[in-house]
Amino acid sequence: MRDIILRNVSRSFDGKPVLRHVSLLFPAGEICCVRGRSGIGKTTLLRIIAGLLSPDEGTVEGVPDKIAFVFQEDRLCEDFSALSNIRMVTKNRTKEEILQHLEELELRGEASLAVREFSGGMRRRVALARAICADADLLLLDEPFKGLDPELRIRVIDYVKRHTEGKTVICVTHEETEAVLLGGRMIELEDSK
Amino acid sequence: MMKKPAFYRLGAVFLALCIWQAAAMAVGLDMLLASPLQVIERLISVWKEKDFVSTVLFSALRIGFGFLLAFMLGTLLAVLAGRFRIVENLLWPYVVTFRSVPVASFIILALIWLSSKQLTVFISFLIAFPVLYSNVLQGIRTADPQLLEMTSLFRVPWRRRFLYVMLPSIRPYLLSASSVAVGMCWKAGVAAEIIGVVKGSIGEKLYEAKIYLQSADLFAWTVMIILFSVLMEKAFLFLLKRAFAGVEKL
Numbered sequence: 001m002r003d004i005i006l007r008n009v010s011r012s013f014d015g016k017p018v019l020r021h022v023s024l025l026f027p028a029g030e031i032c033c034v035r036g037r038s039g040i041g042k043t044t045l046l047r048i049i050a051g052l053l054s055p056d057e058g059t060v061e062g063v064p065d066k067i068a069f070v071f072q073e074d075r076l077c078e079d080f081s082a083l084s085n086i087r088m089v090t091k092n093r094t095k096e097e098i099l100q101h102l103e104e105l106e107l108r109g110e111a112s113l114a115v116r117e118f119s120g121g122m123r124r125r126v127a128l129a130r131a132i133c134a135d136a137d138l139l140l141l142d143e144p145f146k147g148l149d150p151e152l153r154i155r156v157i158d159y160v161k162r163h164t165e166g167k168t169v170i171c172v173t174h175e176e177t178e179a180v181l182l183g184g185r186m187i188e189l190e191d192s193k
Numbered sequence: 194m195m196k197k198p199a200f201y202r203l204g205a206v207f208l209a210l211c212i213w214q215a216a217a218m219a220v221g222l223d224m225l226l227a228s229p230l231q232v233i234e235r236l237i238s239v240w241k242e243k244d245f246v247s248t249v250l251f252s253a254l255r256i257g258f259g260f261l262l263a264f265m266l267g268t269l270l271a272v273l274a275g276r277f278r279i280v281e282n283l284l285w286p287y288v289v290t291f292r293s294v295p296v297a298s299f300i301i302l303a304l305i306w307l308s309s310k311q312l313t314v315f316i317s318f319l320i321a322f323p324v325l326y327s328n329v330l331q332g333i334r335t336a337d338p339q340l341l342e343m344t345s346l347f348r349v350p351w352r353r354r355f356l357y358v359m360l361p362s363i364r365p366y367l368l369s370a371s372s373v374a375v376g377m378c379w380k381a382g383v384a385a386e387i388i389g390v391v392k393g394s395i396g397e398k399l400y401e402a403k404i405y406l407q408s409a410d411l412f413a414w415t416v417m418i419i420l421f422s423v424l425m426e427k428a429f430l431f432l433l434k435r436a437f438a439g440v441e442k443l
Contacts, residue, residue, distance in 0.1 A: 050346060051346075052342060052346065065348075066348070067346060067347075068347065069343070069346050069347075071339070071343065073339060075339050075340055075342075075343040077340065077357045077358060077361065078361070079361045079441045080357060080441055081442075084357070084441075085357075088344075088347075088349055088353050088357050089344075089347040089349055114441070130347075134347055
């Protein structure tokens with residue numbers, strides 16, 4: 001596994017610059033939290049690293065093949081159960097293993113319910129379990145703890161920490177407490193203007 | 194308690210029957226316009242005829258087979274067209290032709306090429322295929338782009354992508370297309386049987402009704418066609434919904 005290096009990355013939308021000459025290093029196997037005000041380009045940064053967006057300028061190096069992403073919008077298959085949503089992205093996980101993950105996220109009882117019946121917090125946890133169970137080398141988390149109450153958030157952060165040891169994790173968050181609890185490096189994106 | 198719209202509809206049906214009865218009495222000739230009572234009498238007697246079951250089975254099996262063929266081939270080719278643009282381009286002339294050429298032209302052509310027993314299957318297939326193909330393709334095209342992006346990022350194999358993302362998107366299109374196509378198959382299938390005077394079919398019964406000016410027979414068989422068309426539609430949609438529910442439980 002290699003460090004992920006962004007060199008001089010710029011990206012604009014409709015002529016409006018969102019990222020301008022950003023250079024960053026995310027060490028392999030470590031957790032990095034990216035913070036910054038709304039609209040500063042945190043999600044754009046994750047999407048560029050994931051290869052979902054091309055930078056207008058600059059390069060991204062060291063991105064592994066196997067990536068997992070917790071999107072801001074959950075992106076779950078509504079008609080399918082939590083179990084099926086996770087099973088969809090896994091190759092070698094048994095049903096019992098997936099149920100164990102759902103148990104840790106306090107969702108075992110709801111494992112076979114269609115996710116369209118889930119609350120925002122439950123959906124978030126399914127999206128997190130899906131990313132963890134994908135066995136990726138790089139996890140990109142875009143505000144992964146949004147919608148969770150403070151006590152549950154602590155337990156879910158602990159779950160993420162336990163299951164991402166040795167993996168590169170880049171987590172975008174607004175909350176300083178989340179970044180502190182998750183540990184690792186803290187990167188503050190500042191206004192590029 | 195009966196809901197108001199249903200009450201009004203029943204009232205409208207009753208009024209329509211009264212108008213029909215009055216028109217039949219005004220015409221005064223059963224062979225030109227049978228009254229609703231005569232049609233009801235014929236409906237009661239028609240299913241007791243010894244060739245009733247064989248006639249209905251003859252047409253229903255062929256129409257059903259034509260529809261199923263169109264359902265399977267239309268869905269399969271739409272899935273392929275959704276994945277490979279070249280398949281869509283190659284199929285385009287056929288789909289446009291099937292959709293726009295009058296069904297009577299195809300019936301005449303089929304009478305030259307095929308035996309009259311194969312005619313119903315062929316015409317039912319021809320009518321249902323473009324409806325099912327276009328709708329399934331539309332369903333694939335309207336699959337959630339965010340989910341497609343997610344599955345692409347997670348490197349989800351194509352089969353699973355189809356099952357989890359595309360199939361739920363296809364579902365409403367396939368259900369409504371199947372509902373429309375079954376009715377269209379019955380209309381076109383029976384029309385083909387009339388033009389081809391297919392022996393032992395419902396179309397032949399309608400043709401005989403026309404030849405012998407038996408309007409009560411004509412109406413009675415028309416009611417039967419509507420009834421069997423609705424039955425086939427309901428049964429097929431029930432099975433299709435069950436199949437989708439089974440997939441969602443995977």
